[in-house]
Amino acid sequence: MKDSTRAVLGIALAIVLIVGAALWLGRxxxxxxxxxxxxxxxxxxxxxxxxxxxxxxxxxxxxxxxxxxxxxxxxxxxxxxxxxxxxxxxxxxxxxxxxxxxxxxxxxxxxxxxxxxxxxxxxxxxxxxxxxxxxxxxxGGSAVYYNRALLAAAGVDPRELRDLRWSPDGGADTFRPVLRRLAGAGTWPYNAAKDFQSLELPYLGSAGGALQNPAGEFVFADDAGRVAFEYLVRLVADGLSPSAADTNSGGDFAKNAFLQGKLALFQSGSFNLATIDQDAGFEWGLALIPQGPAGRISANxxxxxxxxxxxxxxxxxxxxxxxxxxxxxxxxxxxxxxxxxxxxxxxxxxxxxxxxRGVDVSPFFDVLRDGQTGAGGGPGFPAALEAMDPILAEMFLGRVPVPLALERAQAAATDAVRG
CATH class of the missing domain: 3.40.190.10 (Periplasmic binding protein-like II)
Structure with missing residues (x-):
């Protein structure tokens, strides 16, 4: 049989197989x-x-x-x-x-x-x-995954995490002092970052703010929003969290840093629980997120x-x-x-x-007792998130002051929804 004949027969057979597979899959x-x-x-x-x-x-x-x-x-x-x-x-x-x-x-x-x-x-x-x-x-709500060895090295008892409070008032803030103690134990104490569900929404809600009002209008550039985001951005600027240059691209950097034993406290959701249970080569636990001026408020x-x-x-x-x-x-x-x-x-x-498996998952549920902050929605919402994102990224990098960045992001989100 000639090579050309073989080629023609091969192509014909391939077509028959493809058509047959398509018919079978589409039955x-x-x-x-x-x-x-x-x-x-x-x-x-x-x-x-x-x-x-x-x-x-x-x-x-x-x-x-x-x-x-x-x-x-x-x-x-x-x-x-x-x-x-x-x-x-x-x-x-x-x-x-x-x-x-x-x-x-x-x-x-x-x-x-x-x-x-x-x-x-x-x-x-x-x-x-x-x-x-x-x-x-x-x-469920956000929780704090903690590395037991890093806490022990810094002399922090896991029970101390139960009642921590973050506040713009230095005298009332008990969270930052614990992060300073943890700073010497690992590369970073905490993962303050541009993380919409696990960090931005909980801090905004715990400050008494909201992403949108009941009418669906974006309202996060108010006083509560400035308090929440200024606290987060300052943690990054002070080296208590990884650089925004590393975390702005997504949550994997912080998760991997935690799994590598470089991050003492990792605030995230239940969606990372199975991965941490499987891949963490150290003892770890779960704690409630710190309280804010309005209590503990998280998205769900x-x-x-x-x-x-x-x-x-x-x-x-x-x-x-x-x-x-x-x-x-x-x-x-x-x-x-x-x-x-x-x-x-x-x-x-x-x-x-x-x-x-010896894991107490109650923090994912208990954090919602004080209430839940809305994760946003409505017509055009995906476009609004896309419009906000680069502005907030610049804010976490310290290139745009928090009040101005929030105003710009809110305006961009509103314009995106209006089309």
């Missing part, structure tokens, strides 16, 4: 006898839990098959936006900021919320009295599953959503300690998992 109710739905998520670590939950659903609903699509976080928001606009998004998909899709009629109206879900999650996904996504998991972000209004199978999608939002379907997400289920009754499986 629907007509060919498999079942309605095939697709669920899009951005985190590989959730796939096994969802697969176990959906397998149970499929055993009780043999007419439906649900496949999981993984789109990495880095490209998730942009790809989802394009796919929804093009009418090719998955039947169900994870979402946190859903308002633009809901207002554009791109989501299924799910009616009223279920009383069994975390109330913060219900509030996040309810708009104009309607539920637009089924809550799946919550982060949630992720939900929305139904694509363009799906060809809306009734089947609603059945899947009902399962994922039920106690039986939602509990799978907490069984391996990966996240906190949004169904309140099933949050015990998360607590039980970590208790079995």
């Amino acid at each position: 629907d109710a007509a060919s498999s006898g079942r309605t095939v739905l697709r669920l899009r998520v951005w985190d590989q670590s959730f796939v096994a839990a969802y697969r176990a939950s959906l397998d149970e659903f499929e055993r009780a609903n043999p007419d439906i098959e649900v496949r999981i699509t993984l789109v990495p976080w880095a490209s998730y928001a942009r790809k989802l936006r394009l796919d929804v606009a093009g009418g090719i998004a998955d039947d169900l998909f994870w979402t946190g900021m859903y308002e633009d899709y809901a207002d554009a009629g791109r989501l299924l109206d799910l009616g009223g919320p279920d009383a069994g879900w975390d109330r913060f999650a219900v509030g996040q996904f309810t708009r104009d009295g309607k539920l637009w996504a089924v809550p799946q998991f919550v982060d 972000n949630a992720v939900g599953v929305a139904g694509n209004a363009a799906t060809r199978h809306p009734e089947q999608v609603r059945r899947v959503l009902a399962w994922l939002g039920s106690a039986a379907g939602n509990r799978y997400l907490g069984l391996d300690g990966n996240t906190i289920p949004a169904v309140v009754s099933e949050q015990r499986v998360y607590r039980d998992y970590w208790a079995g």
Whole structure:
């Protein structure tokens, strides 16, 4: 056989295989006898839990098959936006900021919320009295991970962390003195940084401020905002936290510094718990974040599953959503300690998992007793965050005074929402 003939046959065979694979992957109710739905998520670590939950659903609903699509976080928001606009998004998909899709009629109206879900999650996904996504998991509040060896080297008892207070009044501030004691034990005592959920929102809320008012207007450039951000920026300027040149690009620098034993206190959320438990080569613990002038206030972000209004199978999608939002379907997400289920009754499986590993996760829950600060939302909110970010980055670098930076960031966020 000539080489040219082999080449032609090889190409033909490849085409047959590709077409066959495409037909197999795209088979629907007509060919498999079942309605095939697709669920899009951005985190590989959730796939096994969802697969176990959906397998149970499929055993009780043999007419439906649900496949999981993984789109990495880095490209998730942009790809989802394009796919929804093009009418090719998955039947169900994870979402946190859903308002633009809901207002554009791109989501299924799910009616009223279920009383069994975390109330913060219900509030996040309810708009104009309607539920637009089924809550799946919550982060809880921020907490402080601490390195026991570094605390011991500085003569700081972990029990001292329970009642620490940060304040613009040096006489009332008990947090900074502890950070100074820790300064000699490791490279840095703490991770003050441009970290929206774990640091900026808790400090803003604990100062008595808010990102937005009830009308959705940005209001963080007020006196409370200046108190919160001036305190954070000063910690960086005084060398009590890593340089903003290192941390402005994201939270991984501080997390890695903690895992390397260079950071004594790492303020973050439950989403880093599994990684720290697995990778920390030292004894560590969890403590409440320091109190501010208005107490301990933290954000409690949630992720939900929305139904694509363009799906060809809306009734089947609603059945899947009902399962994922039920106690039986939602509990799978907490069984391996990966996240906190949004169904309140099933949050015990998360607590039980970590208790079995000797980790007290109560700081993630107890911090919310004083209240919760809103993580923001509304039409155009993603664009507002994008507009604010470079301005706040310059502020943490010390290049723009805090009051001026906050005014500019607030104006930029407002303009972005207005379009």
